[in-house]
Amino acid sequence: MDENGVLTGYKIYYQKVTGTSLGPLQERKKLIDPKFDRAKLAGLEPNTKYRIEIRAKTKAGEGDKYYVEQTTKSVINAQPDTPAFEASMLTAKEGTAHILVRWLPALDGHPGTHFKAWYKLKGHPKWTQTNEVTEDDYVILTGLEPGKVYEVKITAHDGEYFSSSDIKEVDTTNDGPLIMPDDKMATAGWFIGVMLALAFLLLVLVLVASRGATAGGNTTCTTESWRTAGETTPTPASTSTRTRRFTEDGSFIGQYVPGARALPPAPPPPEPAPRGAMPPTYV
Numbered sequence: 409m410d411e412n413g414v415l416t417g418y419k420i421y422y423q424k425v426t427g428t429s430l431g432p433l434q435e436r437k438k439l440i441d442p443k444f445d446r447a448k449l450a451g452l453e454p455n456t457k458y459r460i461e462i463r464a465k466t467k468a469g470e471g472d473k474y475y476v477e478q479t480t481k482s483v484i485n486a487q488p489d490t491p492a493f494e495a496s497m498l499t500a501k502e503g504t505a506h507i508l509v510r511w512l513p514a515l516d517g518h519p520g521t522h523f524k525a526w527y528k529l530k531g532h533p534k535w536t537q538t539n540e541v542t543e544d545d546y547v548i549l550t551g552l553e554p555g556k557v558y559e560v561k562i563t564a565h566d567g568e569y570f571s572s573s574d575i576k577e578v579d580t581t582n583d584g585p586l587i588m589p590d591d592k593m594a595t596a597g598w599f600i601g602v603m604l605a606l607a608f609l610l611l612v613l614v615l616v617a618s619r620g621a622t623a624g625g626n627t628t629c630t631t632e633s634w635r636t637a638g639e640t641t642p643t644p645a646s647t648s649t650r651t652r653r654f655t656e657d658g659s660f661i662g663q664y665v666p667g668a669r670a671l672p673p674a675p676p677p678p679e680p681a682p683r684g685a686m687p688p689t690y691v
Contacts, residue, residue, distance in 0.1 A: 413466040415442045422449060425457040425477060438543065439465065448513075448545040450522075454483040484566075488520030491564035491573045497580055498548065505552040505580035511545045511562060520564035520571070525549065530557040530577060540565065555581050 417439040424431035440447045452458060457479045464471040491511060498506040507527070513519030522542040526535045527549055541547050552558060561575045 413468050415464055415466055417442050417465050418447075419463045419465050419470055420447065420449060421461040421463070421473075422452075422458050424453070425459050430459060444546075446545065448543065450543050452480050454480050456480050484518060485569065486518055486566065487569040488564040488566050488571045489514060489517045490571050491520065491523060491562050493523075493525075493562045493573055493576075495560045495576050495578050497578060499582075500554075502582075503554065504550075505554040505556075505582075507549040507552060507558065507560065507578050507580070509547050509549060509560060509562060511541070511564070513545065513564070518566070520566045520569075523562050523564050525560065525562050527552075527558050527560045529553075530559050552580055 419439060420436040421433050422436070423433045436447075436449060449460065457477060459475050459477050461473045461475040463473050491513070493512055494508075494510045496508050498508050500506045509525040509527075511523045522540050523545075524540055525538045525547050528535045538547050538549070549558075549560070556579075558578050558580060559575050560578055562573045563570045564573075
């Protein structure tokens, strides 16, 4: 981010160039959206040289100026060339839909002086038209139905002459509901997230408790056999290290793997030898 803040738009200024002198500086009143990379400058005199300045604008003010010098074309009242345009859906509040229509006048040939946009639901016979767009090269179609397909076209005009473009189809289906950001919604989202986390934790605890009750307190070992050298009697020293079960987070829940056989009871301790008895002799 620039040290002067977030870019809010662009300002355009212009002045007539006569020889080596400049005329009074004039300002294009409307701020240019920072997402746009082109703009229309209307109301200029034909066949005249202009110096055009552009300045970036933030909350801190306007930045350095950059300029070019261009000469306008002579006035020719004739039928414009076939116009080109772009049409795309804009995000809007749930239940509404907007379409951005941007005229792309050709720099060569005769593009015309202004344009109109036309639109209708696909399959419907009647077209709706906008007012003449003279100060900008775009218009936003509002009041449309979401989840529909619209047919869109434009007409480029020059006096009594005009030309029509090809028709484009635009789908106004949203990928999902639009959530408008604000502080209350952000706080509510945080609270909902915490409550969902608590509910999930309680669900895990209930499942663990119910599984413990189902086990009935019986203790079993793993299906891995207890083995001694040549004997089948279980020997505690050969106990597998996997006889206890842990939860996913590593906490012990006091259960064993079901399905394995239980440990036999430990053998009773040997009786003490009577006094005076001789120790056994091994041969």
